[in-house]
Amino acid sequence: MENTALIFNIQRYSIHDGPGIRTIIFFKGCPLSCLWCSNPESQSIKQQVVTTPNKCINCGACVEKCKFGASIVKDGKVQFHMEKCTNCGECLEVCPTNAKEIIGKTMTVDEVISEIEKDSQFYKNSSGGVTFSGGEATLYYKFLQEIVPKLKEKGIHVAIETTGYCEWKKFWASVKDMDLILFDLKQMDNEKHKKYTGVRNDIILENAEKISKLKETIFRIPIIPSYNDQEENFIEIANMLKRIQFKGKINLLPYHSYGKAKYEKVGKKYILSEVQTPSKEKMDSISDILKRNGINNIVIQ
16 A cells, blocks of 8 residues: 655745755644644644635535535624534535635655655755654654655655654654654653643653664754743753763744634634743743753754
8 A cells, every 4th residue: 555644734945944945744643732833733633624714704605515514604604613524625615715725635655755856956055855844744654664765865855853752663763764853852841741732751752862862863942931941941951961961952942823823723722822932031041051051052043
């Protein structure tokens, strides 16, 4: 059977997720459900019909078309109940304003490679390449096992952005032929990690130690005010990095709310509405905490 993956976005000309100009392949599905996730449409491993509310004119065409009661009219407005949706896509055909779309496209290895190769000249000129992101790309470890060697044969630099939450055997199978691992670290306190992301961090920290000894790894830490920006969290991160003798780069990523509008589309409430982007002073202070505790190769993005 041919390997396929559910892809929800292909972003070209990125300069943030690895060296040079890159194409980012976003896989759909994630074992985490981080409260600050900027791509909530990535979390479900299934295709989803979503609605952009400000495009909807409440004409009711989707209500008439839907056989399953996913779209109804209440108080003169169309309401969409995702839990009743079968993702048949028939409502998309009748929506006059394109307010509805299906998130996620099933693609083969060759189809993804074809998309990646469209920008091969940019990779050569900038020492760029492709980065697999998500969601969590290692959910599709068999797909990665096939596509990565083919890309390497073509001379394309390959990176992955990962939560690290994956059984080691599958994780290593996914990344063993890659050039760069962008590995997220969020919260060292296990219970807080579970509260804020939905999972414990044991597997993540084990994989962090293993992969950092085997592949070029950059640890990336999102800075979320009130959730993981406390001094003790960064002292613990520094202690862990020293224990595993990590000498690579650390990227500090300030929280942003760019994904807020996406939550309404997928029928979720965004609970971090009051959280502000950390100031430059706050980012510098976190960098200083790490430096005081022996970690110096830090980049604030």
